[in-house]
Amino acid sequence: MLSVVGEDDIPKKKVASIFRPPSPDTLAYLDFSVSTTGILAGVKMSHAATSALCRSIKLQCELYPSRQIAICLDPYCGLGFALWCLCSVYSGHQSVLVPPPELEANASLWLWAVSQYKARVTFCSYSVMETCARGLGAQTAVLRVRAGRAWRDPRTSPSDRKPSRGAPPPAASSPSHSDTHPWCTSWEESGVGAGQGGSDPGSERTAGSPRPQGPGPEGGAGETEPRRRGSSSLAFTLRPGRVRPLLPQMKGVNLSCVRTCMVVAEERPRIALTQSFSKLFRDLGLPARAVSTTFGCRVNVAICLQGTAGPDPTTVYVDMRALRHDRRAVRPLTGARLSFQILPGVKVIIAHTETRGPLGDSHLGEVWVSSPHSATGYYTVYGEEGLHADHFSARLSFGDTQTVWARTGFLGFLRRTELTDASGERHDALYVVGSLDEALELRGMRYHPVDIETSVIRAHRSVAECAVFTWTNLLVVVVELDGLEQDALDLVALVTNAVLEEHLLVVGVVVIVDPGVIPINSRGEKQRMHLRDGFLADQLDPIYVAYNM
Template structure:
C-alpha cells in the first residue's frame, strides 16, 4: 500500500464516522444539508471504486473525473488513489465552446480512456464523447449507478512515493493550461505542511475539549486549493468539512456565513475575490436583519490565497463582519501554486496578517523600502516545509531580504513537471541558482522577503515596463476597481500604438446599476484622473459590459487573453480612449 494511502486510511480507521464531510445548499433562502458521509463511509465507498477500477483498468491508467460539487467526486478521487490509478480532476464542460475545447485538450493531453461522472451528467457527457471531437474514444461511466463492487474486495496496491497520484491542470491565467504531475510524496508532504500551519500548539490547546476542527468552504474541487486545501486537508487534521458548490455561493453569498455559523467552523478559506464578492453582496444593512442567528465567534483561521491578497479587502471584510464576531487577527494570507501541490508559504493560525507600506518608486526599482504613506502589501507568511528563494531572473543570483526578484521553490512539495512537456518542465522545474543550488521551481511570480515573511508583488509575465518603470498591473486594477461603485473587475496591460510605442491600457467592466445616469465615458474620466494622480500614469481606458473580461475556470482575470480579444475586436466597448489606428482597423468597432 502507498504510504500516502496508508496515512489517509489510518485516520479513517481510527476516527470512523465520528468525523464527517457534509455538502449543503440554499433552498428557498435556507441552509439545507444535502449529503453527509462519515470517514468510515467515505473509506468504504472509496474502496468500492478502487476495487472496480482495479478490475477494469490498467495500473497507472489516467482517469478523468468530471463531477458536480459533491462527495461522489471525492470518493472517486480517493478510489483512484486506492487503486493506483491517476486521477485527472476537471470541470464539467458546459455549452461554452472554449470550455469544451479545454476538456477535449485535457483528454488528449492526458491520454484519458475513461471518464467518471455521476448518473445525472453521464448521458450528456457520453453524447459529447461520442461526437466528432478527437476525444471521442473515451468511455464515460457513472460511479453512483455502475460501481457495485464490495469494499472488502479491494486489495491494497504497492506503490512508491514517487508514483503519480494525480494530474492537476493549471487554470491558464497566463498561458494555456498544463498538466502538473503530482506524486504521492508531493501530496503527503504538502498536506503535512498545511496541517502544521493550521494545528499549532495554541490551536491544540484551544481544541483540547473538542479536537475536531471544522472547515467551511465553497471552492471548486478541480482546482488545487479546492482539492488539497478544502477536501483533503481535513483528513490530516482529524477534522470535519462543510461545503457548498461555487455556483451556490455566488448565487447565495450569505450561505457561506451560515455554514460557518451553523456548523461552528474553526477555519475557512477563499481567494481574495471570494471575500470581495461577499463584501459587495452583503450591502450596507445590518447583518442581524439578514439572519439574526449569524455568529462567527467560532472562527479562528480565515485563509486568503490563490491570488494577490488585498489589504483593503481584509480590512473591509473584518469591519463589515465584526458585529457578528469576526476578528481581524484570524486572517491567514498564504501563497501557493499547483506546481508546488498547493501551499508554499503560510501564516500560522492565530498570528494574523502582516500589512506594511512600501515606497512605490522603490518597489518599481526592485527594492522594498518601508514608507508610512506608501503602497500597502500583505505578507503571505513564511515557508511551509519548503525552501523559498528570491532570485534575480536574469542572472539566477540569490537576492537578499528586501530585494524584489523571482520566487523560486525547492522541496518535496514541488511537482515533477508538466505532463508530456519536457521543454516546459526543464524551463520551470530544473532551475539552478548562480551558486549551484537546485533544482528549483521557477514560479514566474515576483516578490521579496522581509522579517521572515514573503510578499508577492506580481507576475513576471504581466509586468508592464513603460518609460523605464516596472508597473504591476494589479496596482492599476486595484485603484480602478475602487474608484467608483460602478467599476467592476478589470485587466491592465501594455499595448503598442500605430508607431510601435507602448501605452498602458485598462479594460474595465462596468456595473450599470451603479452608473446613476452617468455615461461610461464619465466613469473612464474618473478612473484616468485617479490613476494619473496616485500612480502618475497615463492610462487609456476601455469600458466594457459585465462579464466581458476573460477569466479562467477559477475566476482569475486573463490579462493576455483580454489583450488579444481587444486587438482582435472581440470585445464590444461601451467607451474607448484608444484611437482606431491602435487596433485592427478593418475589424474595430470603435469608441462610443
C-alpha cells in the same frame, strides 16, 4: 473533469486490497490549470508530495479528527482540490463542502454553515468573499438575530421541542446528519488505517454524528440503521436547492468560533477586500485577526499558509516608483504589501531574475521554493513550452548550488520580523509583489497591472472594475461603468489623469464597457489575456472607446 458523487451508505462490498504505490515517487495525479496569461499546463504530483502536502496543512491548521472545517472553493485544481478530496482522508477531520456557485442563490449559505458547525478553520476564494460582502454587507443585523440559540429542526412542532418537567434544557449544538438530511448529501468512506496511503491513526475515528432512529428525509417512518464500525463521514456537500424552505432558520449566525479564515489565491493579497470583510462581519463575532491569505502557485500550491497559532501577518508600505526599477524602498502610506507566513517544511529564497544569484534580506527578486510537496514537473504545457523548461530544476549560480529549487514566477522579498513562531525564533515573512508573466514592460520599467488598476478604480465612484494590458506598446485600460452611459465621456479624462499623475504613463486606449465584461476565473482573478483577445477581435461591445494616441 471531476465528478462529485454523493452516497448515503458506504458500499457493502469490502475492498479486496488497498493500493500501495511501489515507490513514493510514483505519479499520484495530474493537476491541470489555466494561468491568468491563458496557458494551460498540467503538473505531476507524486504520492510523496501529496502526503507531504496533507501533512503540512494538518500541522499548520491543527486538523484533528474531531475538527470540522468549512470549504467554499472550486475542487478542480490546486489547493482547492487537495482540501476537497485529500486532506480529510489523510487527517480524518470532517469537511463541510459548499460549492461556490450555490452562493449566487443564497449568499449566506457559507457563513451559516460555518456558524452552525462551529468550524474553527474555513477556506474560501476572493470571489466568495466579494459575494458575501456585496450580498450580506447590509444584512448583518438580520443574520445576528437569535444568535446563541439552539439550532431547531423545522420538522418538529413547538410542543415536541418543550423539554419534560425536571429534564435538563437542551444544549445549543450543531445540526446532526439526520437534521440536515433534506439538504445535504453525506459522503461516507470506510475507515482508513494507519499507514494506508499516508494516513495517520486518527483517520479511523468516526467524524460524523451517528445516524439516529426517527423520521426519514420526507417525514415518514425511517428504518433503524446503526452505523457500521470503522465507517466515518469525512465530508458532505450542502445543496442549497433543499435549503430554500429553511431560509428563515438562517439566522443567529455567530462567527466567534472561527480562528482562521483563509483566502486561497495565487496573487498579491487584496488588503482592501479582506479588511472590509473583517469590518462588515465583525458584528457577527468574526475575530479581527482571523482573516488571512494563502499563497501558492503552479509549482507549489501551498507555499504560505497562516496557522491558527501563528503570528499575525504584518503590512509593509513600499514605494511604487522603486518597484518599477525592481527595487524596494519602504515609504509611509504608499503601496501596501501584506506578509505571508511560510508553511513548515518550505524553504524560500529570493533570486535575481537575470543572474540567478541569491539576494539578501529585503531585496526584490524572484521567489524560489524548495519543499517536499512541490510538484515534480510538467506533464505538458500548451503554448510556450520552452519558457518553462527549468521551472522545477533551477539552481543558484553561486552560494548553495546543490539545492534544487522550483521557480514560482512571482516577484517578492523576504523580511525578518520581530515576531516569533512556535519554536521561539523570529520568522521570515514573505511579501509578494506580483507575477512576472503579467508584468508590463513600458519605457524600460516594470509595472504591475494591479497598481494601475487600483489607481483607476479610485478615480471615480462609477468605476466598478478595471483591467489593463498592452497592445503594440500602448497601454489599454478597460473600465466597467456602473452608472449612466452619459458619464462615459467624463471617465476618459479622469482615468487618463489618474494614471498619468500616479504612474507617469500615458494611456493609449480607454475602453468603457458594461459591468461583467472583464472575464474572471473561479478564484476571482482577472483573465487579462482573454480580455485582450476579445478587444483585438472586437468582441467587447463597448459603450465608448477613446484613443489618446
